[in-house]
Amino acid sequence: MRHMLKKSIALVLVMAMAGMTLAGCGESNAPEGESASGEAVFKIGAIGPSTGGAAAYGTAVKNGAQIAVDEINAAGGINGYMIEYKFEDDEHNAEKSVNAYNTLKDWGMQMLDGTTTSAPCLAVAEKTKADNMFQLTPSGSSLECTQYDNVFRVCFSDPAQGTKSAEYIGSKKLATKIGVIYDSSDPYSAGIYETFAAEAPNQGLEIVSAEAFNSDNKTDFSSQIGKAKDAGAELIFLPIYYTEASLILQQANQIGYQPMFFGCDGLDGILGVENFDTSLAEGVMLLTPFAADAQDNLTKNFVNAYKDAYGETPIQFAADSYDAIYAMEAALEAANATPDMSVSELCEAIKGQMTKIKVVGLTGTITWSSDGEPNKEPKGVRIENGQYVSMD
Amino acid sequence: MKKLTKQQKSNLITLAMVVCFYLICEIFIRTGLMSSHLKGLLVPLTYYAIAAVGLNLCVGILGELSLGHAGFMCIGAFSSSIFSVMTRDALPTVPRFILAFIIGVAMTALLGFLIGIPVLRLNGDYLAIVTLAFGEIIKNILNAVYMGVDDKGLHLSLKDAASMGLDASTGKKIINGAMGITGTPSDSNFTIAIIILLVSLIIVQNLVQSRDGRAIMSIRDNRIAAESTGINVTKYKMLAFTISAAIAGAAGVLFSxxxxxxxxxxxYFGYNASIMLLVYVVLGGIGNIRGSVIAAMILYVLPELLRGMDKYRMLIYSIVLIVMMLFNWSPKAIEFRQNHLSKFSKRFRKEAAR
Incomplete structure (x- = not known):
């Protein structure tokens, strides 16, 4: 009897699994430009990590795009056609990202809002190039992401952030002796540092200490801070993410060292770190294209919609993804595109329009150049009384 | 014709299974029935199967635990990729890939050999510890290295890309620190991957059946007894470990x-990736080469096929791992298999009893 039971349980499990996989296949086999029920729709896919260490970014991209898609559909769609939107997880892994891309292709994707992170983006760009599919990465910031003409991006590239930071510090005459603490194992951080270091001499800045840490060793920064202090740095440049930055602020405070701190968009979110005394962040400056507490209507509406739907404050990745969907809408409308066009035709049509459109988005007013780079102004903000205040 | 032994028959079945798998996949691809998602999975699942075969030689046949096989994949991947990127414009595809493959495998074998020299002389779990550290060291070094080439030759730096002093017009970055290597030509395909899988299967199977293989297994079963019969323990351990590393390196070449x-x-190459390979080997059956291939293929494809279940897929995946482990290793499950499955086939009983 017991064996019978075991057998039947096993059988049920096997059937359930087989059923699910088949169900997965079934919905994925609708042709391009057609929803499961047969209507003509634009199919936009998105890829990013929704599990694993970088899950916060992928989830933000997924949700930000979803809000944009819902808004556009509620307003009547693109050229009268609805958008269908699907997100696939890539675990911040280039290999899995290509798998996710292929899955979306089977689903009938016509344009890609992705991928969220840089290394997977490079791998997927090879594939979209081969298929001539239009790709707009919201946050793939590594320079090579947009090396092909079918790939555009919404965020600043890493080099652009480094150069712009140096220009900003130099032109505002914030300091001349600069210390840098960066994460050498992270392409984002190392990429910004490299161009910052290249641009600094042109701006009359002197880098007195450049200390690296890596992902295996990012809790104790006392030696990096100590070296910056000994070298007499007036300003510490932090091209890193906010978790480590919050530790650096705490540890600098403990030894009574109070230089200026300047960061890039990775610092966005520092006020939300748990158990972090936000008074330490007072006076920290950062360059970011998006601040969730900005007072314009567009940002307010987006932040409210995001909070209602997902119960948290959106980060910059969500804003980038939101803008990406609107950029596609603008280009598709300008090109009078219809869903029955092939992937390659759509790509050519959008590519032709991308350099002409102008998107007023959450991350600024954006235009694109033909090399795929966005032109928008970085906003310098300073943290005062727990709020971002514009420095311009 | 000489009559085949049971072991030879089993080996041929393994090879035939791989060939059948290849033919079926090819038919599906040619007739357009295979989705592009599955097509994209074929090469990765084959190279993970290759790596699992390599690791099984070390864990199952030699009986030494290695936690650094992803590190060996990493060496194979980087050394071959450096070569391919440097000669991308100079050599046609076929000889370039063959040379890159040889370089990748040779480099991995060399490093496996060097690590083996001190460690394999020792008794106990030292290999696991050292290979674990080795994998992490390789990963961290490659994350810190900057390498570029210009008309003056190779430039290396451990600081940043600017300090290499590359000539602006002719310079080309090859390894860009943590950003790694970009632009490796996509030379591997399913056919090549299957050929390499078949070759590594043949190498491992023949090794196991040979005089050397019996010596290796005798060391696994009882080191002192093996030593007392005059077997050079260190030599055979080195042999098996170097081949095992080289096969993992071959998987790395396909990867990159x-x-x-x-x-x-x-x-891709850290501690967790090595454990992943070990999971393939353990769930496929330690010492069972065919099992490694099947387990690697199933376990790689499974989370991909579960994509339809969205965020629950990782949960289901881990449950499947536990179920598979119980099915393979728990005494009750083995008893159950012996009692019930044997009704359907005599062969099952023989295999289960072995």
Whole structure:
């Protein structure tokens, strides 16, 4: 009897699994430009990590795009056609990202809002190039992401952030002796540092200490801070993410060292770190294209919609993804595109329009150049009384 | 014709299964029945099967635990990729890939050999510890190295890309620190991967059946007894471990030539990736080469096929791992298999009893 039971349980499990996989296949086999029920729709896919260490970014991209898609559909769609939107997880892994891309292709994707992170983006760009599919990465910031003409991006590239930071510090005459603490194992951080270091001499800045840490060793920064202090740095440049930055602020405070701190968009979110005394962040400056507490209507509406739907404050990745969907809408409308066009035709049509459109988005007013780079102004903000205040 | 032994028959069945798998996949691809998602999975699942075969030689046949096989994949991937990127414009595809493959495998074998010299003389779990550290060291070094080439030759730096002093017009970055290597030509394909899988299967199977293989297994079963019969323990351990590392290196070559970006990050080559390979080997059956191939293929494809279940897929995946482990190893499950499955086939009983 017991064996019978075991057998039947096993059988049920096997059937359930087989059923699910088949169900997965079934919905994925609708042709391009057609929803499961047969209507003509634009199919936009998105890829990013929704599990694993970088899950916060992928989830933000997924949700930000979803809000944009819902808004556009509620307003009547693109050229009268609805958008269908699907997100696939890539675990911040280039290999899995290509798998996710292929899955979306089977689903009938016509344009890609992705991928969220840089290394997977490079791998997927090879594939979209081969298929001539239009790709707009919201946050793939590594320079090579947009090396092909079918790939555009919404965020600043890493080099652009480094150069712009140096220009900003130099032109505002914030300091001349600069210390840098960066994460050498992270392409984002190392990429910004490299161009910052290249641009600094042109701006009359002197880098007195450049200390690296890596992902295996990012809790104790006392030696990096100590070296910056000994070298007499007036300003510490932090091209890193906010978790480590919050530790650096705490540890600098403990030894009574109070230089200026300047960061890039990775610092966005520092006020939300748990158990972090936000008074330490007072006076920290950062360059970011998006601040969730900005007072314009567009940002307010987006932040409210995001909070209602997902119960948290959106980060910059969500804003980038939101803008990406609107950029596609603008280009598709300008090109009078219809869903029955092939992937390659759509790509050519959008590519032709991308350099002409102008998107007023959450991350600024954006235009694109033909090399795929966005032109928008970085906003310098300073943290005062727990709020971002514009420095311009 | 000489009559085949049971072991030879079993080996041929393994090879035949791989060939059948290849033919079926090819038929599906040619007739357009295979989705592009599955098509994209074929090469990765084959190279993970290759790596699992390599690791099984070390864990199952030699009986030494290695936690650094992802590190060996990393060496194979980087050394071959460096060569391919440097000669991308100078050599045609076929000889370039063959040379890259040889370089990748040779480099891995060399490093496996060097690590083996001190460690394999020792008794106990030292190999596991050292290979674990080795994998992490390789990963961290490759994350820190900057390498470029210009008309004056090679430039290396451990600081940043600017300090290499590359000539602006002729210079080309090859390894860009943590950003790794980009632009490796996509030279590997399913056919090549299957051929390499078949070759590594034949090598391992023949090794196991040979005089050397029996010596290796005798060391696993009883080191003192083996030593007392005059077997040079260190030599045979080195032999098995070097071959095992080289096969993992071959998997690494396929890895780097399958996707165009290569970074030495933990998700591909770290500790967890090595454990992943070990999971393939353990769930496929330690010492069972055919099992490794099947387990690697199933376990790689499974989370991909579960994509339809969205965020629950990782949960289901781990449950499947536990169920598979119980099915393979728990005494009750083995008893159950012996009692019930044997009704259907006599062969099952023989295999289960072995």
């Amino acid at each position: 030539h399958n996707i165009s970006t290569l970074t030495a990050q933990g998700i």
